[in-house]
Amino acid sequence: MRGALFRPRLALLNGVTAVGGYLLFPGEIDSVRLGALFAGVVLLAAAGSALNQVLERDIDRLMERTRLRPLPAGKLTLTGATVAGCTLLLAGSLVLVLAGRWLPALLGGAALAWYLVLYTPLKRRTSLALAAGAVCGAIPPVIGWCSAGGSPVDYPVVLLAGLLYLWQIPHFWFLQLRHADDYRRAGIPLLRLRSGDSFPAGICRLWLAALVAGTLLLPAFGVIGNPGTVWFPLLPLALGIVSLVRSETVIFSSLNLFPLLLTLLLFSR
Numbered sequence: 001m002r003g004a005l006f007r008p009r010l011a012l013l014n015g016v017t018a019v020g021g022y023l024l025f026p027g028e029i030d031s032v033r034l035g036a037l038f039a040g041v042v043l044l045a046a047a048g049s050a051l052n053q054v055l056e057r058d059i060d061r062l063m064e065r066t067r068l069r070p071l072p073a074g075k076l077t078l079t080g081a082t083v084a085g086c087t088l089l090l091a092g093s094l095v096l097v098l099a100g101r102w103l104p105a106l107l108g109g110a111a112l113a114w115y116l117v118l119y120t121p122l123k124r125r126t127s128l129a130l131a132a133g134a135v136c137g138a139i140p141p142v143i144g145w146c147s148a149g150g151s152p153v154d155y156p157v158v159l160l161a162g163l164l165y166l167w168q169i170p171h172f173w174f175l176q177l178r179h180a181d182d183y184r185r186a187g188i189p190l191l192r193l194r195s196g197d198s199f200p201a202g203i204c205r206l207w208l209a210a211l212v213a214g215t216l217l218l219p220a221f222g223v224i225g226n227p228g229t230v231w232f233p234l235l236p237l238a239l240g241i242v243s244l245v246r247s248e249t250v251i252f253s254s255l256n257l258f259p260l261l262l263t264l265l266l267f268s269r
């Protein structure tokens, strides 16, 4: 997906995590509202990707990983990418409003604003931008929970969003380990614990252990209920095994399954 303006896999997985938030809410499943929620979040996440690439077209040109994207590759004009992103932004917001409530659309707009106005500029200045960026990716399940009728501060969705927040840190760190030279070339600051050192993979694995521990809390708080609890131990077990693998590329690809597997467990509630 190195040349995708909308980064479809990232957008679809954000839609999946929004569905997870919807399924977590106790009550009847309204399939039309669920479909509108999924479509709305996917459209907003795709809009975010396109507008992020408009803002980052200069550094995307400098990195092997992103130089084939439509803007640096000259396949799309700046106006074309901006119009595409704004069109998806409007479409996604409209679909979320038509799904029946204003709050999900407001949360979606807030997540995009946070991503484009805060995270994207901050990323050029400090490696701690990641802590801000992870807020964006933790919002889709809250959108789903609110679309089902819940409040953003209900503890089950706070726990689910908190776990997704935790997951995004190693999700990015293992990518950063693989593309460190790319990021240095683009002048993007990377987290280092001591000046000059490259980032120790050990910290990433320690964080994965924390993610396993956080995942184990889900049944304790009733987030995963029967019959999901029968299958549940497979998730932290798989996560624990992945964290022992040597290849950072394999860990990055395997970690991308985490939000999907978590949502499947919520389907089985």
Ligand code: HEM
Residues within 6 Å of the ligand: 001, 002, 007, 008, 009, 010, 013, 014, 017, 065, 130, 132, 133, 134, 135, 136, 137, 138, 168, 169, 171, 172, 175, 256, 259
């Ligand atoms: C702090 C938050 C996040 C950061 C910094 C981040 C960073 C990245 C980066 C840099 C890539 C590589 C993209 C490329 O090379 O084109 C990527 C890929 C990906 N991200 Fe994230 N991401 C974040 C949050 C999320 C969230 C919330 C999701 C979904 C729930 C997600 C799902 C994915 C997927 C599925 C890929 C693989 C895309 C592909 O290969 O096409 N990410 N992420």
Ligand SMILES: CC(C)=CCC/C(C)=C/CC/C(C)=C/COP(=O)(O)OP(=O)(O)O
Residues within 6 Å of the ligand: 014, 041, 044, 045, 048, 049, 052, 056, 066, 107, 108, 111, 112, 115, 119, 123, 133, 134, 136, 137, 139, 140, 143
């Ligand atoms: C509901 C809704 C719209 C939620 C927002 C979901 C969203 C856009 C999550 C992605 C978060 C993120 C920081 C991606 C990486 O961008 P990057 O610029 O670091 O990646 P890059 O280097 O590949 O461009």
